[in-house]
Amino acid sequence: MNRRSNQPLSPPRRGRIVHSRLLIVCEGEKTEPTYFRSLWSEHRNNSNLVAKIKQGSGGSAIETVDLAIRIQKEAVDSGNDCYDEIWCVIDVEAGFSNSKIASALTIAARENKKNNLKFQIVLSNPCFECWYLAHFEPTSRSFNHCDDVQVQLNKHWKKAFGADYSKNDKDHYEKLKDKLTTAKANSKIVDENFPDGTDQISKNSSTEVYQLIERLLPSL
Numbered sequence: 001m002n003r004r005s006n007q008p009l010s011p012p013r014r015g016r017i018v019h020s021r022l023l024i025v026c027e028g029e030k031t032e033p034t035y036f037r038s039l040w041s042e043h044r045n046n047s048n049l050v051a052k053i054k055q056g057s058g059g060s061a062i063e064t065v066d067l068a069i070r071i072q073k074e075a076v077d078s079g080n081d082c083y084d085e086i087w088c089v090i091d092v093e094a095g096f097s098n099s100k101i102a103s104a105l106t107i108a109a110r111e112n113k114k115n116n117l118k119f120q121i122v123l124s125n126p127c128f129e130c131w132y133l134a135h136f137e138p139t140s141r142s143f144n145h146c147d148d149v150q151v152q153l154n155k156h157w158k159k160a161f162g163a164d165y166s167k168n169d170k171d172h173y174e175k176l177k178d179k180l181t182t183a184k185a186n187s188k189i190v191d192e193n194f195p196d197g198t199d200q201i202s203k204n205s206s207t208e209v210y211q212l213i214e215r216l217l218p219s220l
Helices: 031-046 061-077 098-115 129-133 146-161 172-192 209-216
Strands: 020-026 049-055 085-091 118-125
Touching: 020 031, 020 061, 020 209, 031 049, 031 172, 031 209, 049 061, 049 209, 061 085, 061 098, 061 118, 085 098, 085 209, 098 118, 118 129, 118 209, 129 146, 129 172, 172 209
Parallel strands: 020 049, 020 085, 085 118
Antiparallel strands: none
């Protein structure tokens, strides 16, 4: 997509060079966007990136990707700068159609080719809580459902924070941020230890969230 304007979404600080504009679209309505907004609020002033985080409707992978494309188109049509990179944070949930995730990956690849745009889908299998679990342990054990991940996560959560894990807690990032480097290392090890050629949809359990963290916080 062509840029129609050089006007940024928000003015950069004097002497700060903006290299790339990122759009992060989360499949979920609360847990993921709340986490990334808290993270970015803490680190944005030390970054040359501009990042906008949008929540989804909790719909399918295709709906999340379509929302990202729509936001990009609206930015272009309104005369604002479009985004250089789009990242979609999506769960691979047991019992849901993997064909929709495969279709979403195909759409992202098409957008990359058509618009010379980095369109990255970040999968967590089976759910985003695998990223939280990586703050405590590296595990590639399979989970039948997200509830099973939360049971395992809660063993660590209750010990560390004195209360059960809750998806509605708005302080996930604050509680976990001191273990961010550990989470990145653990999830990367688990992801890369699957046999060569294993597609992400089949990597239960794993998460690619570390890739987005590396992009947002390259010095971590």
